[in-house]
Amino acid sequence: MVTLTINGVVQEVNVPSNEIPMLWVLRDIVGLTGTKYGCGIEVCGACTILVDGSPRKSCQMSVNEGVGRSITTVEGLSPDGVSHPLQKAWVQLQVPQCGYCQSGMLMSACAHYNSGSNGDGIEIDNLCVCGTYQRVKQAIQLAATL
Amino acid sequence: MAIGLMEAAPNAEQMQEGLSLPSGIKPSRRQFLVSATGGFMLQFCLPGLSRFASAAGVPAPTAINSYIQIGTDSRITVLFGGCELGQGAMSGLAQIAAEELMVEWTQVKSALAPLGPITYITGGSSAIRNNYLPLRQAGAAVRMMLIRAASNHWGVSVNQCYANNGTVIDAPTKRVLTYGALALAASKLAPPAKPTLIPDAALRLIGKPLVRLDMADKTNGRAIYGIDVRLPGMVYAAVRHAPMLGGTLASTPTNRNGVTFVNLGTAVAAVAGDTHSAFSALGEGDDDGGGSGGGGFKWTTPPNAAQIASTVFATQAATIMKQGPVLESEVVGSALAAKSTSTTTIDATYSVPYLAHACLEVLNCTVNLTPTFCEIWAPTQVAGWAQAAAAAITGLPLAAVKVNVTYLGGGLGRKLETDCIVQAVQIAKAIKKPVKLTWPRQEDFQRDKYRPMAVSYLRGSLDSSHNIVAWWNRVVTPSISAQKGFITAGAEDGGAVEGAVTLPYAMVNRLVEFGPHPSPVPIGWWRSVGVSYNAFFVESFIDELAHATSQDPYQYRRRLLVNNPRFLAVLDAAAELGGWNTTLANGHARGIAIAETFGTVVAQVVEISGASATGLRVVSVACAVDLGRAINPDSIEAQMQGGIVHGMGAALWGHITFANAAASVQNFNTYRLVKMSDMPTIKVKILPSTNPPSGAGEPGVPPFAPALANAYFRATGIRARSLPLFPAASHMGD
Ligand code: FES
Ligand code: FES
Numbered sequence: 001m002v003t004l005t006i007n008g009v010v011q012e013v014n015v016p017s018n019e020i021p022m023l024w025v026l027r028d029i030v031g032l033t034g035t036k037y038g039c040g041i042e043v044c045g046a047c048t049i050l051v052d053g054s055p056r057k058s059c060q061m062s063v064n065e066g067v068g069r070s071i072t073t074v075e076g077l078s079p080d081g082v083s084h085p086l087q088k089a090w091v092q093l094q095v096p097q098c099g100y101c102q103s104g105m106l107m108s109a110c111a112h113y114n115s116g117s118n119g120d121g122i123e124i125d126n127l128c129v130c131g132t133y134q135r136v137k138q139a140i141q142l143a144a145t146l
Numbered sequence: 147m148a149i150g151l152m153e154a155a156p157n158a159e160q161m162q163e164g165l166s167l168p169s170g171i172k173p174s175r176r177q178f179l180v181s182a183t184g185g186f187m188l189q190f191c192l193p194g195l196s197r198f199a200s201a202a203g204v205p206a207p208t209a210i211n212s213y214i215q216i217g218t219d220s221r222i223t224v225l226f227g228g229c230e231l232g233q234g235a236m237s238g239l240a241q242i243a244a245e246e247l248m249v250e251w252t253q254v255k256s257a258l259a260p261l262g263p264i265t266y267i268t269g270g271s272s273a274i275r276n277n278y279l280p281l282r283q284a285g286a287a288v289r290m291m292l293i294r295a296a297s298n299h300w301g302v303s304v305n306q307c308y309a310n311n312g313t314v315i316d317a318p319t320k321r322v323l324t325y326g327a328l329a330l331a332a333s334k335l336a337p338p339a340k341p342t343l344i345p346d347a348a349l350r351l352i353g354k355p356l357v358r359l360d361m362a363d364k365t366n367g368r369a370i371y372g373i374d375v376r377l378p379g380m381v382y383a384a385v386r387h388a389p390m391l392g393g394t395l396a397s398t399p400t401n402r403n404g405v406t407f408v409n410l411g412t413a414v415a416a417v418a419g420d421t422h423s424a425f426s427a428l429g430e431g432d433d434d435g436g437g438s439g440g441g442g443f444k445w446t447t448p449p450n451a452a453q454i455a456s457t458v459f460a461t462q463a464a465t466i467m468k469q470g471p472v473l474e475s476e477v478v479g480s481a482l483a484a485k486s487t488s489t490t491t492i493d494a495t496y497s498v499p500y501l502a503h504a505c506l507e508v509l510n511c512t513v514n515l516t517p518t519f520c521e522i523w524a525p526t527q528v529a530g531w532a533q534a535a536a537a538a539i540t541g542l543p544l545a546a547v548k549v550n551v552t553y554l555g556g557g558l559g560r561k562l563e564t565d566c567i568v569q570a571v572q573i574a575k576a577i578k579k580p581v582k583l584t585w586p587r588q589e590d591f592q593r594d595k596y597r598p599m600a601v602s603y604l605r606g607s608l609d610s611s612h613n614i615v616a617w618w619n620r621v622v623t624p625s626i627s628a629q630k631g632f633i634t635a636g637a638e639d640g641g642a643v644e645g646a647v648t649l650p651y652a653m654v655n656r657l658v659e660f661g662p663h664p665s666p667v668p669i670g671w672w673r674s675v676g677v678s679y680n681a682f683f684v685e686s687f688i689d690e691l692a693h694a695t696s697q698d699p700y701q702y703r704r705r706l707l708v709n710n711p712r713f714l715a716v717l718d719a720a721a722e723l724g725g726w727n728t729t730l731a732n733g734h735a736r737g738i739a740i741a742e743t744f745g746t747v748v749a750q751v752v753e754i755s756g757a758s759a760t761g762l763r764v765v766s767v768a769c770a771v772d773l774g775r776a777i778n779p780d781s782i783e784a785q786m787q788g789g790i791v792h793g794m795g796a797a798l799w800g801h802i803t804f805a806n807a808a809a810s811v812q813n814f815n816t817y818r819l820v821k822m823s824d825m826p827t828i829k830v831k832i833l834p835s836t837n838p839p840s841g842a843g844e845p846g847v848p849p850f851a852p853a854l855a856n857a858y859f860r861a862t863g864i865r866a867r868s869l870p871l872f873p874a875a876s877h878m879g880d
Contacts, residue, residue, distance in 0.1 A: 020423075023422075027374075028382060028420040028422070029420060033376070034367020036506075036507070037373065037508065038506050038814075039587045039815075040425070073367065074367040081366035082365075087362070087365045090365045091361040095361075096364035098505075098556045099363075102365060121822065123822075125822065125879075126821075127878075128506075129819060130791075131792060132787070133820070133821070136822065
């Protein structure tokens with residue numbers, strides 16, 4: 001049993017081991033499936049979450065490392081799921097295609113957004129097999145104005 | 147089950163009672179369902195991918211697979227029997243129906259239809275192409291029935307009533323009834339045999355960049371993909387395949403640490419309380435992971451293992467190229483005889499490797515199997531095949547197998563296959579619990595149904611005015627259709643030469659041949675299929691002819707397209723958009739190519755900089771497309787962008803090789819794809835057209851590789867005759 005703070009909610013989570021990656025705790029145990037599995041080796045970024053505000057690939061982060069920290073997943077981006085400026089920009093510019101990478105993409109973009117940068121997020125190295133990058137860059141810049 | 151998509155779906159009982167309007171045209175039985183919401187539902191059959199289906203030997207769907215549902219609250223739901231894998235089809239189809247229904251976009255919802263016995267296939271960029279007219283007819287039928295219901299209610303002539311914004315209005319009196327209020331009465335009427343379509347000039351929604359219906363759910367974690375399905379009491383399974391293709395599990399491992407193992411023959415499954423425990427039990431994620439035999443399992447070695455090797459395949463291809471056997475795919479005039487009348491003859495041999503699909507969502511499937519019913523949740527492009535496979539394994543009748551199609555985290559042709567679904571049902575049968583099977587990424591790369599390798603010999607003979615008097619092209623590649631048993635081995639396969647035959651160019655004599663390659667590597671349909679390699683071969687070679695005769699590659703193509711105004715217009719549009727005639731910055735170069743894929747013509751101008759023997763930067767891509775009538779230009783632009791990015795990763799780095807029956811790639815770290823920092827600026831121009839719509843999902847891919855290789859030649863003088871350009875640079879991540 002570990003105590004985790006996920007999207008602002010403090011909760012006791014029954015984990016099979018303290019080494020299990022946060023990705024699978026979120027998906028299989030807590031039931032927050034917005035965070036995705038893509039590679040398991042910190043290359044694709046589909047599993048990106050925020051840990052104390054910093055982007056982190058949750059597939060190689062043990063649940064232990066999340067204890068005492070604030071975890072944010074895509075489900076926690078906004079209370080209603082539509083009102084974060086990034087979410088608005090994403091919908092306005094029709095960014096997602098299959099959408100599978102977008103949770104991780106949004107969490108990386110969120111860190112970028114929170115940093116107050118006015119760049120287009122070119123440093124984000126999340127993989128999008130559908131190739132939505134051009135719109136991601138545009139949406140990051142649009143979100144900064146919303 | 148929190149699959150929001152399915153909420154409005156009719157249940158199996160309703161489906162069986164439901165009566166169809168086959169192809170949306172001729173009602174066979176005149177009755178409509180009253181849905182649970184008290185509104186009504188028009189049921190009909192969309193043909194889906196008939197071209198693909200007939201090539202694959204699958205009968206076109208005839209059963210109900212799609213619905214238009216009108217609630218008493220006037221909300222409209224379009225349920226269709228395909229899948230949404232990012233191509234925007236769900237929205238595009240709803241947009242077409244909404245047009246004929248004369249409703250606002252905000253009133254419309256779209257969902258996937260639950261599966262009865264259907265054979266709908268999502269592939270071949272067909273969703274819009276094949277369903278456009280049937281869907282318009284179905285929408286028009288519903289509108290006419292609602293109008294008739296209103297005229298009956300008021301006791302006035304149907305001719306004085308008209309539909310407007312989800313209501314029917316009586317013109318003289320301005321009385322109004324909503325669709326919701328009319329739904330029940332309309333459901334008792336016969337659908338019109340010949341629905342009247344809205345004239346072109348009055349179209350309001352078709353051609354508009356409407357916001358897709360799946361956007362919000364894809365930005366907040368609510369979209370449910372196959373991998374996200376959770377059932378009460380569910381356990382988690384993963385598989386590990388034999389390290390060599392054709393290998394089998396030598397002995398079933400003993401259950402340990404709460405993990406149950408299931409022998410699947412060519413793979414072992416681990417079943418545990420969470421995905422990570424299942425992965426760990428298989429040794430996935432170990433440093434030796436994937437095909438090198440981690441996990442401590444015992445496997446048999448297939449007798450022909452040494453023969454399953456890229457070096458062997460290359461030798462076989464060279465032999466077939468020289469000695470045959472080959473089959474004639476296209477013969478016009480006499481290409482071999484005409485060579486003698488030419489002044490210049492040029493030839494070249496090209497090749498491309500196997501490629502992976504690498505959908506970001508790995509293969510997965512969730513099964514709840516009871517003695518009398520099998521329910522499946524899967525990200526599948528062809529639910530009907532999944533259903534048939536499950537029925538065969540469980541011995542249940544088709545009617546007792548239900549397939550719920552979830553969102554797909556990419557399909558790219560890989561999710562036309564049923565291998566993972568078969569395994570999931572086998573595991574469910576063995577362990578007798580609801581189970582979700584997730585393939586570790588290594589398995590996805592190690593057991594893909596790869597885009598086949600291909601080798602192509604081209605010979606062009608020109609007269610003194612540089613006209614092509616003879617064109618000879620021999621393509622050696624494994625046949626997907628033959629490997630899957632749709633045609634006999636060694637038979638002619640139109641799919642293998644797609645993009646090599648019926649070329650748009652003026653060529654007096656031509657001979658295109660197909661040499662079936664015997665490679666046993668499992669292959670499948672990859673975005674744009676045969677055109678993905680044939681366009682590279684043909685369009686690179688056209689460039690070689692232009693260069694050999696000192697002509698501008700754009701102008702040379704224009705000459706060859708003189709009798710083909712459609713291609714010419716697309717080529718010109720791309721050249722203009724890409725600034726073909728403008729001065730290049732220092733160190734920059736451009737290349738151009740054009741290809742037709744499934745009825746859609748795309749031309750691209752690719753501009754690169756910094757080209758060297760080890761890499762280059764793609765600066766910009768100008769893409770012009772003629773796909774008939776554009777339903778949603780924004781979705782089309784997105785599909786072109788996506789196709790270009792897909793083609794770019796493959797052309798620059800994509801390759802899978804085989805040695806000792808094992809694929810070379812385990813994970814994305816050695817299968818590089820385009821990332822944000824590689825991204826060129828992409829401009830897309832859609833040519834205006836009132837022709838019937840054709841596909842958007844795949845045609846963006848093929849022109850990229852030849853346009854890139856042609857630019858690379860211009861920059862370096864190096865003619866890249868095999869892809870990828872930079873195999874040594876295929877690492878990604880740290
Ligand atoms: S799943 Fe974590 S980076 Fe790919
Ligand atoms: S939207 Fe499909 S992988 Fe990014």
